[in-house]
Amino acid sequence: MKTLIKNVTILTMIDDDQPFTGDILIEGDKIKKLGTQLTDEADEVIQGQGMIAMPGLINAHQHTPMSLLKGFSDDLKLMDWLEKKMLPAEARMTPEDIYWGAKLSMAEMIKSGTTAFADMYIHMNEIASAVQEVGMRASLTRGLVFLQDDGGKRLTEALELVERWNGKAEGRISTMLGPHAPYTCPPEALREIVSIAEELNLPIHTHLAETKEEVIKIQEKYNQTPTEYLYNEGLFERLHVLLAHSVHLNRRDIRFLKGMRGGVAHNPVSNLKLGCGITPVFELINQGITVGLGTDGAGSATTIDMFEEIKAATWLQKLDYGNPTVLPAGQVLRMATKGSAKLLNIDHEVGTLEVGKRADIILIDMNKPHLQPIHNVESLLAYSVNGADVDTTIVNGKVLMKNRKLITIDEDELLKQVTFRAKRIVEGI
Ligand SMILES: CSC[C@H]1O[C@@H](n2cnc3c(O)ncnc32)[C@H](O)[C@@H]1O
Numbered sequence: 001m002k003t004l005i006k007n008v009t010i011l012t013m014i015d016d017d018q019p020f021t022g023d024i025l026i027e028g029d030k031i032k033k034l035g036t037q038l039t040d041e042a043d044e045v046i047q048g049q050g051m052i053a054m055p056g057l058i059n060a061h062q063h064t065p066m067s068l069l070k071g072f073s074d075d076l077k078l079m080d081w082l083e084k085k086m087l088p089a090e091a092r093m094t095p096e097d098i099y100w101g102a103k104l105s106m107a108e109m110i111k112s113g114t115t116a117f118a119d120m121y122i123h124m125n126e127i128a129s130a131v132q133e134v135g136m137r138a139s140l141t142r143g144l145v146f147l148q149d150d151g152g153k154r155l156t157e158a159l160e161l162v163e164r165w166n167g168k169a170e171g172r173i174s175t176m177l178g179p180h181a182p183y184t185c186p187p188e189a190l191r192e193i194v195s196i197a198e199e200l201n202l203p204i205h206t207h208l209a210e211t212k213e214e215v216i217k218i219q220e221k222y223n224q225t226p227t228e229y230l231y232n233e234g235l236f237e238r239l240h241v242l243l244a245h246s247v248h249l250n251r252r253d254i255r256f257l258k259g260m261r262g263g264v265a266h267n268p269v270s271n272l273k274l275g276c277g278i279t280p281v282f283e284l285i286n287q288g289i290t291v292g293l294g295t296d297g298a299g300s301a302t303t304i305d306m307f308e309e310i311k312a313a314t315w316l317q318k319l320d321y322g323n324p325t326v327l328p329a330g331q332v333l334r335m336a337t338k339g340s341a342k343l344l345n346i347d348h349e350v351g352t353l354e355v356g357k358r359a360d361i362i363l364i365d366m367n368k369p370h371l372q373p374i375h376n377v378e379s380l381l382a383y384s385v386n387g388a389d390v391d392t393t394i395v396n397g398k399v400l401m402k403n404r405k406l407i408t409i410d411e412d413e414l415l416k417q418v419t420f421r422a423k424r425i426v427e428g429i
Pocket residue numbers: 063082086087090120121122142143144145180181207210270296297300
């Protein structure tokens with residue numbers, strides 16, 4: 001199958017590449033040519049006039065089924081929100097609920113220009129099946145919590161997920177191991193996970209230093225900061241680690257992260273809404289640590305539109321440093337594409353528009369009052385574009401949305417399913 005996108009403004013996101021008008025030829029799942037006035041025959045031609053083509057956005061931290069819990073419990077502190085509301089609701093979710101909740105997130109992500117995501121949750125088989133059907137790219141992790149028991153059953157599930165799904169769905173699915181957070185994983189559990197991850201060459205996806213309360217708790221329990229705790233348990237020695245949040249890091253913590261494989265998934269909207277604080281993104285980048293962008297689950301962030309994260313990320317750093325030159329448009333856009341791709345360990349495949357890479361591309365319709373005139377493409381993308389401006393979403397060479405119509409998801413059926421399921425789950429909580 002060959003698809004030709006004609007006369008489109010192309011932003012490759014490679015280093016300092018400037019936008020240019022041209023054509024993109026997709027053959028199978030890959031970008032075959034990028035140039036001007038390509039004359040190749042194609043099975044499908046997309047007229048890109050008035051549109052910007054850029055790499056699909058990559059959501060580096062999600063809990064997709066939590067879309068079913070969006071708006072159910074807002075304006076609470078993280079631990080009250082998690083323990084009194086989310087955990088009881090999650091205990092009532094059936095595998096079918098998880099499947100439909102994940103699909104709901106995927107519909108919203110495709111409609112707002114996200115092509116890949118990192119997910120940590122329960123009932124991961126159902127999420128993997130939804131990813132396979134829908135056509136997105138995903139890094140899937142069974143979240144591991146060791147509070148009341150040794151978590152043996154969950155670890156077995158985590159390994160079954162790896163065994164069954166790693167590299168599946170035409171290579172769109174990869175897997176990680178997911179110790180949930182320093183406060184839910186004791187040292188012996190972390191050590192076991194590190195040893196398995198090293199043996200199987202698996203990356204790790206975890207939460208780190210999201211709140212001040214977490215720092216106090218870990219300090220009291222282990223006499224270390226959460227970052228130091230993970231460092232001392234060997235997480236940053238050899239493994240590729242995706243650290244969600246990482247809000248409360250001191251100078252010493254940042255030194256522990258220096259040179260790590262992987263990096264930090266910044267979730268500014270969730271951090272703002274839960275009043276957690278501001279991740280020291282500028283400092284992390286200055287120390288050479290990769291920073292990507294994510295939304296966290298819709299249960300906390302409410303929105304999973306990555307364009308909102310892009311705005312929040314740059315504005316928060318500018319405000320924090322009292323300096324508008326910090327985290328400029330081009331840099332924050334690269335965080336949401338190349339940066340997140342590196343965190344998912346798929347930067348050799350996606351994150352930039354390059355010949356030979358997988359064709360994960362979004363087209364943004366600029367023929368709108370709030371997107372004209374176009375003085376600077378990167379500024380418009382970072383500061384003006386919303387998810388609803390995305391016209392076409394392509395993953396692995398396959399069109400998943402065209403003219404804002406989802407191709408692989410039946411929206412009517414989806415809305416019917418999620419309405420009654422969401423209501424049943426939260427009843428009485
Ligand atoms: C065991 S699966 C993952 C687990 O994480 C919970 N979760 C969602 N958002 C957050 C967050 O911001 N901090 C900590 N934990 C979070 C989710 O409810 C699942 O139980």
